[in-house]
Amino acid sequence: MKINLKLKEDLKSFLMEKIQKEHNRVLVYSADKLGPDEKKVLEKKFTDLNWSQAIYQIDKSVIAGVIIKVGSKTVDLSLAGSLSKLSNTLYEID
Amino acid sequence: MENLGIDGKLLLAQIINFVLFFILVKQFMVKPFTSFMNQERKNEEEKNRMLEKLKKSEEAGIEAEAKMKEKMKKEFDVLFIQAKKEAQNMRADLIKQAESDALEIKEKNSRLLAEEKNLLYREVKDKIIKTSLAIVESTLKDSLDEVSRKKVTSSIIKNYQGGLKVYEN
Numbered sequence: 001m002k003i004n005l006k007l008k009e010d011l012k013s014f015l016m017e018k019i020q021k022e023h024n025r026v027l028v029y030s031a032d033k034l035g036p037d038e039k040k041v042l043e044k045k046f047t048d049l050n051w052s053q054a055i056y057q058i059d060k061s062v063i064a065g066v067i068i069k070v071g072s073k074t075v076d077l078s079l080a081g082s083l084s085k086l087s088n089t090l091y092e093i094d
Numbered sequence: 095m096e097n098l099g100i101d102g103k104l105l106l107a108q109i110i111n112f113v114l115f116f117i118l119v120k121q122f123m124v125k126p127f128t129s130f131m132n133q134e135r136k137n138e139e140e141k142n143r144m145l146e147k148l149k150k151s152e153e154a155g156i157e158a159e160a161k162m163k164e165k166m167k168k169e170f171d172v173l174f175i176q177a178k179k180e181a182q183n184m185r186a187d188l189i190k191q192a193e194s195d196a197l198e199i200k201e202k203n204s205r206l207l208a209e210e211k212n213l214l215y216r217e218v219k220d221k222i223i224k225t226s227l228a229i230v231e232s233t234l235k236d237s238l239d240e241v242s243r244k245k246v247t248s249s250i251i252k253n254y255q256g257g258l259k260v261y262e263n
Contacts, residue, residue: 031243041251063234064246077250079234083227090223 026054027069029078031062042066046075 026049028034028042034056043051049070059067065078076084238246 030247032240032247034247035244038248038251041248045251045254045256060235063231064238064243065250066247077254079246080231083231087223087227091219 021053023071024050025070026051028054028056029059029062029067029069030056031058031060031064031078033058034066042068 026046034042039051039056043049046068049068061080063079063083065081067078067081068075
């Protein structure tokens with residue numbers, strides 16, 4: 001089956017754009033819903049991120065603090081993450 | 095002679111008689127007897143010679159036996175010393191081997207003990223860390239109410255200086 005070349009290009013550019021958008025989309029996990037002040041502070045702290053399409057999700061396993069995910073990158077500012085880091089540090093100590 | 099009362103004929107006859115008697119005795123009695131005696135003497139000498147020979151042979155046999163005994167004793171002594179030396183060498187080798195084996199077993203056991211100790215230490219450490227973290231996590235979850243959590247979250251966000259690691263998935 002032959003596919004129209006233009007259609008193919010359009011589809012490709014659409015998918016690439018979608019992937020790029022998904023890739024740059026900011027995901028914020030917190031134990032409770034973040035207030036506008038906290039969101040503003042976050043935006044100030046991470047100016048290089050595109051906050052216009054940010055998604056805020058509630059995850060009780062975070063305990064407190066936030067986890068920010070952008071594409072394949074993760075910034076862990078949670079108590080759960082701190083405990084995990086503490087656990088790793090304890091394992092490394094002989 | 096007649097005046098002396100000696101009968102010449104009788105004398106002659108007696109002389110002849112004596113001579114005949116002497117010859118006969120010598121011929122038929124003395125000679126065989128002498129011959130018998132000589133033979134007996136010869137036999138006796140032969141016996142003595144044989145006895146001497148036997149004695150010498152016996153002495154030689156005794157001497158040879160003594161020599162043989164002496165030689166055997168010497169050989170036995172040499173063999174005994176050699177066997178003793180070999181036994182000592184074998185004993186030394188066995189002791190050396192046993193010491194080496196014992197050392198090897200000791201080292202192996204020490205290594206195993208150290209490994210087991212290390213394993214146990216890691217297991218205990220793992221359990222302590224997991225338990226401690228579970229307690230802390232549970233305590234935090236139980237003790238932090240919504241207001242406290244929000245305060246902590248706000249504090250974390252405000253105090254963030256950009257020093258945290260960014261994890262690549």
